[in-house]
Amino acid sequence: MSSKKPILELRNVDKSFGPIDVLDNISLNVSEGEVLCLLGDNGAGKSTLIKTLAGVHQPSSGEILMDGQPTSFASPRDAQERGIATVHQFGGTYPLMSIGRNFFMGSEPTKGFGPFKIFDRAKANRIAVDEVQKMGITRITDGDRLVGGLSGGERQSLAIARAVFFGARVLILDEPTAALGVKQAAHVLRIVNEAKKRGLAVIFTTHQVMHAMAVGDHFAVLIRGAIAADFRKGDKSREEIADLMAGGESMADLEANIENRTESHSGHAPQSNA
Numbered sequence: 001m002s003s004k005k006p007i008l009e010l011r012n013v014d015k016s017f018g019p020i021d022v023l024d025n026i027s028l029n030v031s032e033g034e035v036l037c038l039l040g041d042n043g044a045g046k047s048t049l050i051k052t053l054a055g056v057h058q059p060s061s062g063e064i065l066m067d068g069q070p071t072s073f074a075s076p077r078d079a080q081e082r083g084i085a086t087v088h089q090f091g092g093t094y095p096l097m098s099i100g101r102n103f104f105m106g107s108e109p110t111k112g113f114g115p116f117k118i119f120d121r122a123k124a125n126r127i128a129v130d131e132v133q134k135m136g137i138t139r140i141t142d143g144d145r146l147v148g149g150l151s152g153g154e155r156q157s158l159a160i161a162r163a164v165f166f167g168a169r170v171l172i173l174d175e176p177t178a179a180l181g182v183k184q185a186a187h188v189l190r191i192v193n194e195a196k197k198r199g200l201a202v203i204f205t206t207h208q209v210m211h212a213m214a215v216g217d218h219f220a221v222l223i224r225g226a227i228a229a230d231f232r233k234g235d236k237s238r239e240e241i242a243d244l245m246a247g248g249e250s251m252a253d254l255e256a257n258i259e260n261r262t263e264s265h266s267g268h269a270p271q272s273n274a
């Protein structure tokens with residue numbers, strides 16, 4: 001897939017839940033400074049795949065390799081401690097906490113000694129705001145602001161900046177732009193590019209082809225748990241990717257079909273192009 005050495009790799013991974021086969025013979029890898037886009041319609045298996053990469057599920061068969069060595073993740077915490085950070089659709093942040101608190105949750109900077117140690121709010125706020133600004137989100141200037149007052153895109157950005165600051169090597173983004181408007185999605189895509197520039201390997205799941213094309217270096221299309229196509233940037237057009245995601249049906253044909261049905265329901269005869 002790439003000339004660089006993969007950080008994280010799946011080889012022939014299957015995943016079943018009892019009698020239900022969800023992932024079928026998945027082989028994929030992602031290297032530093034690259035964005036791998038996992039594309040697929042609802043139910044294609046994207047969540048199961050990223051949960052397998054993040055230590056939530058164990059493969060039923062096949063191998064996971066990290067830096068070329070076969071490995072397994074005992075739990076999400078195990079994967080996290082080894083540099084795999086997952087950011088979910090709403091940023092995984094706590095609305096009633098301040099930006100500074102949120103950024104450092106679980107590893108708060110303290111001041112004072114022994115029993116007199118207290119959370120160093122000013123330091124936490126300063127670092128959190130600095131890090132988010134370094135990722136290009138300059139509208140966040142006050143670390144005391146509650147996360148609940150941020151937009152969806154800003155929350156995502158905060159969660160990504162946090163993962164980068166705490167040394168993630170692989171950033172897994174689960175539908176980060178799905179619930180966002182155009183401007184907010186653009187913010188998040190810019191941050192994905194920034195994370196990539198800093199050498200992180202990014203896995204980005206989406207069903208929005210345009211978002212994938214804006215940041216992706218390579219692409220894998222999942223259909224019913226199997227990789228239906230695997231290609232690099234520039235190899236396919238937007239229309240070709242959309243057709244692949246629709247299971248090989250041409251989107252133009254689907255659209256024409258919908259138009260015809262709508263027109264016949266409204267009592268108008270479909271217009272001929274002839």
Ligand SMILES: Nc1ncnc2c1ncn2[C@@H]1O[C@H](COP(=O)(O)OP(=O)(O)OP(=O)(O)O)[C@@H](O)[C@H]1O
Nearest residue numbers: 017020021022040041042043044045046047048049
């Ligand atoms: N724990 C489970 N037990 C049984 N079936 C499951 C389990 N988890 C997922 N599945 C099934 O596996 C298939 C893929 O689900 P998954 O959530 O991975 O898809 P997805 O591509 O992420 O879709 P979406 O975007 O809708 O979340 C679905 O048919 C789902 O019902």
